[in-house]
Amino acid sequence: MSKKLIVIGGVAAGMSAASKARRTDPNLEITVYTDGEYISYAGCGLPYFIGGRIASKEDLIARSIADFKKQNIDVHTFSKVESIDSDNKKVFIRDLKENKLYEDNYDKLIIGTGARPFVPNLDGMHLNGIFTLRTINDGLNIIEFLKKERPKNISIIGGGYIGLEMAENFVENGCKVTVIERAPHIIPNMDADMAEILTKYLLEKGVDIRTRETVKDFSGNSSVKSVVTDQGEIPTDFVLLSIGVVPNTEIVEGTGIKLGHRNAILVDHKMNTNVDGILAAGDCATVYHLIYEKDVYIPLGTTANKQGRVAGENAAGGNAEFKGVIGTGIARVMEMEVSRTGLSERECQDLGIHYESRKITSLTAAHYCPTSKSIHLKLIAERDSGRMLGAQIVGYAGAALRIDMLATAITVNSTVSQLIDMDLAYSPPFSPVWDPVLIALNQF
């Protein structure tokens, strides 16, 4: 009799796991349960969907239920796994349409339940016009609201990637946009000096950036009318709450599955939990950080895909490993691009690492090219060894993807002196004759 794999979750980690399990073992029985309506969609694309740059929600869906069916993967939507009986290798599923509970048996179980937006317990949270953005339905709800209400005063709570990606859409539509960030600066995973460059740009574009400011509650009757903070009141008719996510791990209660950083499911390099036969992957799980040398919670779509694939392969009898992450991130905010990898200066300080940093301003192309625009680049290296530890970039089109060069260097433990005169590509439309990365390396 063939073995059976159950996958909980139908987005990045879950569907990557199911596909990879199928490719690894053509005979494995594979069933996916997801409480959502949509599967295998690109959550990271939602800001662009809302902005109208993506024509339809179908474009966000990588593969349909029918596609998976062809692979002999059985996908059940509106099917919420409510609990796991790890002793008897069973899950209990609620059919959300029929409201019926039933059970299913597994040999291997992959938990890919993802994460949900963190929603603080504040007065007025129930008011119309307050949104989070995580699922396709969130996106559709926002689009409907924007069409119907045409809000003019937008408050974005949280100055991370998603919040700022969304700011673009509103500014283009002539809205007054306020970004409220509790931390000392936006893009809190970058250093203050780099974030400052983006702040300046956004201020010039008319976006109000309020940092070190904490939201207290929301006021209004049925619809939100203002955001009340510790600094005052901001008139508002639309709120996007994007202050991070929390892993969906309530399901593991009673299973003995250990949780790690920020209550994410603790997994090893093979995506095994501590409970036999149960793996986890994606935004519900921890990930190993190669520089911290410990398990952390950094939920990202790209990591979810990698972890899902490893979980799927191993659940199907393989022996794959995922080495880990180094905290790489990238975003486009209007015409500006920001990216980072490795450790920031603040992280080095927190970890007690002796480091040197160098920051330069250069150009994305030869100075005489019409497309040449500014790029700001910071490199961070360990003081004695010269080992590359981190990099941050803020600049115009063509700037940010240079971070991958530095991610590569950090991944393989390169030192500044190994990289300082490397043979990078040069042609006027692509870089100055000294690439900004080389200019920065030469400052050490």
Add this chain to the structure above:
Amino acid sequence: MSKKLIVIGGVAAGMSAASKARRTDPNLEITVYTDGEYISYAGCGLPYFIGGRIASKEDLIARSIADFKKQNIDVHTFSKVESIDSDNKKVFIRDLKENKLYEDNYDKLIIGTGARPFVPNLDGMHLNGIFTLRTINDGLNIIEFLKKERPKNISIIGGGYIGLEMAENFVENGCKVTVIERAPHIIPNMDADMAEILTKYLLEKGVDIRTRETVKDFSGNSSVKSVVTDQGEIPTDFVLLSIGVVPNTEIVEGTGIKLGHRNAILVDHKMNTNVDGILAAGDCATVYHLIYEKDVYIPLGTTANKQGRVAGENAAGGNAEFKGVIGTGIARVMEMEVSRTGLSERECQDLGIHYESRKITSLTAAHYCPTSKSIHLKLIAERDSGRMLGAQIVGYAGAALRIDMLATAITVNSTVSQLIDMDLAYSPPFSPVWDPVLIALNQF
């Protein structure tokens, strides 16, 4: 008494050397002799200058004679060093305006005489309408000819980067463009299968690509009327000859300076020649190839800058080294981008290296992004060790600069397994959730 440095050559290597020497030793006496009119210009920008994308020739000039004067660097244009007396540490200079010969003494001499286009000895080479492109004056001559004669039938001889960069301008102006390449395919430093992708694109754009075809001579009365090849006759009223360059090294005759690959001046990692007190840098010199593990001749602007800087520092008493190159190159050809680094499959075969290659087609951004376009990527790794050896990219905007990731990986001797799950930047406008580089690595 202060020491004296003479630099021969006023472009990339020479002026980088002079500047770095000044920064290394504020008291050094520094004199630059160049036979040209313009100094410190970006030769790589000339195709864009001719195409009208760069407003004036001054934009191509990084720094003027006056700028160097402020640094106390004495620059003599129209001043051709005709010979070197290395025993007595003297150079003999001809003032090209006054046609007078004079001499000057040096303690250190840097030869940065560059290269000139290779011009074959063919019948009809003297005809009007046949050009090479190397200097600003070449560019001005071409611009003048194009304005006056408005040629319609363009023959570009040589399917390398410069020839193809120039094709763009002519196609945009509605000309009939023919590229004639003696090798089996254009971009001869890439593999045939990758070059084929660009060939197909150019054919679709109406460019005639003729490979394995050798130019025999040119016919016409005073102006060129056709290119005669071993395959037939091509009506032509403008010819760009771009079949490579030869190093300007006649000057070393009698000095005992050793020449290397393709008669370029043989230099070590410190840019020393074999003659005491004489260094060389840039397109007149060899460069060490880190994978070939020998000195080769690959003249490129970016290498010239790096070598010039090392030569300048060392001539001023420093102790700098330039590790070498790995054959990185990049070009934009209309909407397409091409890049390469390390070894091609053909080079691996020539060197007897056992290799594996993988080739994938992916997208430059998430599939649902309007800017998402195709990218073709080939990776080459050593068979047993998995060491990365080479990469080639052909694709649309945003594709080619990924080569720098692979140049970084090759520089520090990374293996496929080290890189296979690395934490690259992901956000929809920048890459698919699996970056094309990761997709290709996962094929090994």
